Amino acid sequence: MDRQKDVSRSMVAEAALAARLDPDALAAQVDQILGEAIDWIPVRHHSPALGRMVAERLRQRRPRIVFIECPWEAQGMIQYLLDPQTRPPVAIYSCYRQDAAAAAHAGGPDTPGVRSSAWYPLVSYSPELIAMQAARDLGAEVQFIDLPHFARIPRALADPLNPEPVSPHPEHEPGPGLQEFALSSAFYQALARIAGHRSWEETWDALFETPRPARTAESLRREVALFCAGVRATADPAAIAADGTLARERFMWQTIRQTLADRGLDPAVAAVVCGGFHIFLDQNDPEPPPAVPPVPPMVTIAPYSYFRISRLAGYGAGNRAPRFYEMCAHSFAATGSHDQVVIEFLIDVIKEARRKGESLSVADAISAAQHALLLAQLRGRREPLLDDLTDALVSCCARGNPLTDATHLLAAIDEVKIGTRLGRVTERIGRLPIISDFYDQLERLELAAVVERENVCDYVLDRRKPLDFARSAFLHRVQFLGLEIGTVSREAAAFGQSIFREHWRILWTPRLEAGLIEKNLLGDTIENAATTLLTESLGSRGAQASATCRTLLNAVEMDLPRLVVQAEPMAAQAIDHDDRLFSLADALAALLILERYAAYRGLDRGNLAELIGRAFDRACLAILDIVAAPEEEWEQVVQALLALAEPAIEREDMNTTLFATQVAAAARVSTVPYLRGLFLGVLCELRRLEVDALASALLGYVRGPREEQIHAGDFLQGVLRVSRIAILLGAQAIVAAVDELLRLADEESFLVILAKLRAAFELLHDRQRDRIAALVAELHGLKEGESLRRLATSVGAAALMAELDASAAAILDQWLGDAP
């Protein structure tokens, strides 16, 4: 007796009863569907077990046509998917774009433009891909039947009177999969509870992925169908209607019927490979499916990666462990079981964890293997699942809290189970326009070397040279689009960073091309796509002065001067409506860079000067809002004050008096010693406060009560963070104040103050520290540098010796004074 089968069967029956289903009625429903002339083959995306089942079933039945749940608009891609040069993982990418003008023409003046795209990943063991391969081997025709994603954007195009267009599904998944339906179904929830499963993946693997000797393709087909029937019977009908499932099923069924009619084929020669949920579609649904818009989409096949597929886990198109399931598929092909996988997986993880620094050995692998087998037994499984293997690894190899003490191990598990495989697509397939533009630009700008090798290429660009300027603009556009092309750093200049010289480290990888494909949604060329994205960014920033002005800067870097002009009114609006100091100060910094650039390019700076003045004034007015800023914001306060102080000092057209007045007011009201130090330090830099007054403020803390003394260090830290004048001109007074502080502080206070003083003095340069040290020496009677020598004893002993020295000197002076 196959105990595992009985355990599963009894659990499924028990779950059906718990969900108030009649198991016999369910079975009858399944028998009816599976007994139809059309051969329904229920699958789940990326399931190795169902991939095998599909292959065997098609070989047995030898249909003449195979309908597959893949995007209908990608019918032309089948030949490329089956091309010997194409190697999974790959994805069908379908992208639909209708700009505002075309939309208005189609649906009326207020109809917005639409964009929609979808990815359909496929791996080597995906049932859909296996179905295509089996059909090819049998000489059978293949027809894709899934409703195009852009047919679901729908109703604004089909019905201009409908004010609420249905938004497209997320980019990564054209519609809910079995997992989404199951999670909300009472049947699955009951089953998971009864079986003690912690996740959907565990349930699926336990029921269907684990090989069983007595199981045939037909018995698996029935089990999957029964499971899906239970899920469907307890899924929320309203949710199914609302999420587009019914529309998709109507389209699928219409496509099947129409194709059979057009070809004059009997249903008995047809097989349908689709999600198990859909085999129960309503074949008598009177409502027609959505119309497919006449504007053709762009469809292509793109390389995909196991990593990207794992990130989709949780959605129907995802797979939590692509490499692990590939290992399962290979193990089954070799031995008819997953025995090999257990040992190989554990050894791979331990090797990877060891490489990352975990101290693990073969003994741990042995223990983990034993543990996994025992866990599987305890959990009623024939073989360990991925969940059992993971639990075993954590038990045997993690020495503590896995989340904090076994990060390398967990990372190794993820890497091994996900894998790094990257797919390849045949060269026969044409490129999308944006990809062609990308490679053309690389040629034109003499950057083609970056794609000749997968190594970092270094380019130092001087934007004053035409070729480098064009390269810089191109690279900034690519980077702005969110594509991983490399990093850029700017050389330091006299004031801040250079606006001309950039150091680019460029690395081309196949992932970049996959990313480019998605950007085709924004435009056919890199420039168009960047312009679209920039325009949308500007529109979405609202009252964010910093973000809007930084976007302006992006426009300059990308050489999109038209957008700068367009964006200036938006920047003005944002500045006027933003009342946050940090945002306004950052906006000011961005505008100042823009101004320098505009000066170089000879562009009109009139509007910019106006914006700069406005940002400056508004930022000054916002200073009082941060007088009690929490510690985590202090560095931002520093940056904001410095961003304001620099133009206040260097430019004549800034309202320096306003700045000084606001800073002085902030210093008066702030009760945070560090911030008071910052404010007074800034006033010192502006020459609006004498250094002696600064030192007096410090003495105020020094001579205050004990709880005030310990704040002296914070205050000094604030001063030294922003003020160099204080050191240049006022070091003596500051040293005297600190000296007094150290004399007055008791031991406990000293320990607290010490850390803060140390932090304060670490802000100084070496020369400044030398100056302070010289002043300290002078204060304590060590006038010349030669008076200093390296201590050969302890500090305490040296202090005692100095005291004795001073006493002896005083006595000698007295003697000599008294001598006749």
Place this chain on the structure above:
Amino acid sequence: MAKKTAKSIDPAQAAEIRASSQGTGDVLRQPAEVQYAAELEAIRQNDGEAAPRSWRLSPRAVLRYLTGGEAVDAEIGGKMTRVPITRKFFGDRALVERAIVTLASERALLLVGDPGTGKSWLSEHLAAAISGDSTLAIQGTAGTTEEQIKYSWNIARVIAEGPNPSNLIPAPTMVAMKAGKLLRFEEITRCVPDVQDALVSIISDKAIAIPELPDASTVYARPGFNIIATANSRDQGVNEFSAALKRRFNYVYMPIVADRKTEIEIVRQRMADLLSHEDIPAVLEPGILELIATAFRELRDGKTGEGVNVKPPANPLSTAEAIGTAVDAVLHARYFGDGAVTGAGIARNLIGSIVKDDPQDLAALKEYVVIVARKRGLQDPHWRAFHDEAVNLLG
């Protein structure tokens, strides 16, 4: 020299110990295998699966005992009875599965986590279910010696008779090895490393050498022997395991209870258990129980349910502290009040749980009372009473 005889135990004392171990005596706390004897027997009668050698129950039956939540029919005391199996462990079931499976393997089990997360509790119940005996335990301290782990001698008899097996006083480890039972080693990291390492050969070789006895020089463990150790991750003075010892343990980390609902259930159940010793009904209004669980959770996490950040105290605020507060509040109300536990009563008992030796904890609690409790008190009378009393006590 005349032989000295060991002092025999007073027969009355022996009877009391026997009675108490059979659950008929009046003791403060019975071992789990006595307290839950009916459940264990019921599960044993319904256990149709194979058990590892010397185990009383199969692994799946042990799991049933720990996770509970069902009732089984069994013959108890000569009568067929429906025996409810109470839930002993609240938390991730996979954690218990890993612990059970470890005990069936050649590695020992180390339950590690913050104080008050149920490590000793789980250890006791595992031993009760698997070996039928949770009393073979060693409490680790800085003063624990190797003799207390392995064996020692009746010195007087050794002097009189020389070393022989009857003079040997086996430590719980040796008893467990001979009987094929589980040894419980509590707070193992409090022992000094040299003493910890005495376990290395015990776990690897499953044997203890007795060099003093040349003829009977090694005690070998019978099947069923294994070790469940516990260790606090936050404890002061913990001694890290040597690499050799680490490799011989499987670690199962026990986190603080993740969700509020479970924590409330734990507090309710454990409180009822503890108060049943005093024959006091554990009646707490749901609102009061929620207040306790919520206050502990929010202070522990440093964030309220509304997303307000609060300073967490330095003390670990585990579920054990919450249980203690609840029990104290009920006792206080019973003996010094009118029997009803109020928010004010919780405030009185909660302060002692949270504020121990760090004055910053007082500041953290004050902040919580002022910022969080006051606002909730505007709408909830329990929180109002809690806030008012806490303010009164904290100043």
